[in-house]
Amino acid sequence: MTWSRKLSDYLIEVHDVDFARGDxxxxxxxxxxxxxxxxxxxxGPSGTGKTTLLQLITRQLVPDKGRIIVDGVDIASLSQSELYKLRQRFGxxxxxxxxxxxxxxxxxxxxPLREHTELSERLIRHVVLTKLHAVGLRGAAYLMPGQLSGGMSRRVALARAMVMDPxxxxxxxxxxxxxxISMGVIAKLIRQMNDALDLTSIVVSHDVREISEVSDFCYVIADGAVAASGSPDELNADTSALVEQFMHGLADGPVAFHYDAPDYEEQLLGKARGN
Amino acid sequence: MLREILDTFLKFLRTFGAMVLFFVRVFLHSPAVFFSRFPLVIKQVYNAGALSIVIIMVSGLFVGGVLALQAFANLERFNAEDTTGIFAGFALIKEIGPVITALLFAGRAGTALASEIGLMKATDQLSAMEMMAVDPVRYVVIPRFLGGVISMPLLTAVFTTIGLAGAHVVAVEWLGVDVGAYWQQLQQALDMEDVLEGIYKSIVFGIIASLLAVWEGYNAIPTAAGVGRATTRTVVITAIAVLIFDFMITAAVSLR
Structure with a gap:
């Protein structure tokens, strides 16, 4: 791990965040x-709050405790218009x-161009077609979203996410x-976009193989905190029980196969107690 | 037991508070949105208003006809069938027109608004707008609200006009009331105030029906079942609210 980096090398910092949904x-x-x-x-395993983390980073949700800093600014301190300005840097x-x-x-x-810029129709057309070309869907420009396959929708959404040059x-x-095939296409696009456009990318996923191929650094989240982190190779070599279970897709391990339940035998054969 | 009652009460207060804040937000931004997003508003006037015209016209025709039939059957006993026009006209202009239009609007346009916004929420379209730094309340909710508010008085006018025509057809063409008597009696009895009462009602109902529809859609639980429930609630709550407000407005006007 390269902890020797300076603090400013980090675009997003999440510090000691607590978050609860209801109880x-x-x-x-x-x-x-x-x-x-x-x-x-x-x-991380399903249900560990990966999507919630993204919502916290973009302040669609507000943490109960802790700070989230994007490019040196604590996002909790932003007004709505400042937040919207910041969000224009996100795709x-x-x-x-x-x-x-x-x-x-x-x-x-x-x-997004029509909402946030005063570009001429000609220029908008130019930019949109360029972005659609980048995801290989220039030919689908005049289809409606209902006519697209799942993979195509996501590529269009990627073009839309990029259109403001975030x-x-x-x-x-x-x-x-x-x-x-679509998986491979998306994985390739993630890497290409990141390098060609000088972006910072965050990918939430549990498709270990695809994500290992394209990422520089990985976090495994479990039980509300970071369970492991490192480069894909480091994680693959990690022998801690949870990381091993996750990276190699074992059915049982620290993440139990069974949801919490009363004792099996007792529940099936329980005395006449009405349960 | 006491705890449950308290919890329910607190939950009610929270919902009510959120509702008031939402309404205030919608009202505050409405004038600016009307001007800055005029094309979107017009599109929603088309969706909520123009697309409801057929159901409004057909209903108006038959409701007007029924009113004339009922009025004629009763007034005939007193040899007062010439006043059929007054009865049907008053009922349509002051009560039936605004109320039935609002109920039909809730069923046709209100449900469409609620389910559309609810589905946009369920498919992350509203979150996506948030992330593109576009406020979904201003882009999605308020144009739809304004579309409803503008449509309702217009639809009410259409309903009432067609209703009067329907009453005319039944009373004059079918039952043989004298055409001159029919219209003259109505014209003499009817004041501007009566017409205004109907217009006021349609404006108030337009605000109520549109606001409740966008509220239910915007706060729907983002699942298939949640959107379905929001759609149903829109019709039920709008119908009740419209009838209660109708009573209050009528009472306020009559007791003045």
Whole structure:
């Protein structure tokens, strides 16, 4: 691990964050950093709050305790207009693409430009087609979102996320439900975009193999905190029970196969107690 | 037991508070959104208003006809069938027009608003807008609210006009009331105040029905079941609210 980096090498810092949904605690003293220019993977078993972490970083949610610092600024201190200005530096790819269903692919990608810039129609057309070309979907510009496959929707959403030339691209489960070819395409795009456009990328996923190929640094989150971190190779070699279970997809281990339940035998054969 | 009652009460207060804050937010931003996003508002006037016209016209025609039939059957006993026009006209302009239009609006446009916004939420479209630094309340909610508010008085006017025509057809063409008597009696009896009462009601109902629909959609639980429930609640709550407000406005106007 390269802890020798200076603090300013980190674009996003999460310090001692607690977060609970109702009575259910999601994070307890979570701390992590996202390196500038890196593709950082956040992995972890389902239900550990990976998506919640993204919502915290972008302040769609506010932590109960702790600080989140983006490029040196504590995001809790921002007003709504400052927050919106900061969000223009983010591009986010939602799990299912989240394209606006009443607009064509072209208009979806053009949407942020129309909202935030005064570009001429000619220029908008130029920018949108360039971005669509980058994800290989220039030919689909005039389709409606309902006509796209899952993988295509996500690529359009990626083009939309990039259209404002963000500094940070966030991917929420980009591989879920995709066929192997689409998976490979998305993985390749994540790496390419990051390097070609000088971005910082955060990828939340539990597809260990795909994500190991493209990321520079990985976090494994479990039980509300960072369970392990390191480069993909380091994690692969990690022999702690949880990391091993996760990286190699073993059914049972520290993350139990069974959801908490009363004793099996007692519940099935229990005396006439009505349970 | 006491604890449960307290919890329920607190939950109610929280929901009510959130509702008031949401309403204030919608009202405060409405004027600015009206001007800055005029094309979106017009699109929603089309969705909520123009697309409801057929159901409003058909309903208006038959409701007007029924009113004339009922009025005629009763007034005939007193040899007062010439005043059928007054009865049908007053009922339509002051009560039936605004109320039934609002109820039909809740069923046709309110449900569409609530389910559309709810589904946008369930498919992360609202979060995506948030992330693109576009406020979904201003982009999605308020244009739809304004579309409803603008449509309702217009739809009410259409309903009432077609209703009067329906009453005319039944009373004059079918039952043989004298056409001159029919319209003259109505014209003499009807004041501007009566017409205004109907207009006021339609404006108030437009605000209520649109606000409740966007509220339910925006706060729907983002699942299939949640959106379904929000849609149902929109119709139920709007219907109740409209009838209660109708009573209050009528009472306020009559007791003045």
């Amino acid at each position: 259910r605690s999601i994070f307890k003293n979570l701390s992590l950093t996202i390196g500038r220019g890196d593709v950082t993977a956040v992995m 986010m790819l939602f799990q299912n693409g989240a394209l606006l269903t009443d607009m064509s692919v072209f208009e979806n990608v053009a949407f 500094d940070i691209l966030i991917y929420d489960e980009p591989f879920v439900g995709l066929d192997p």
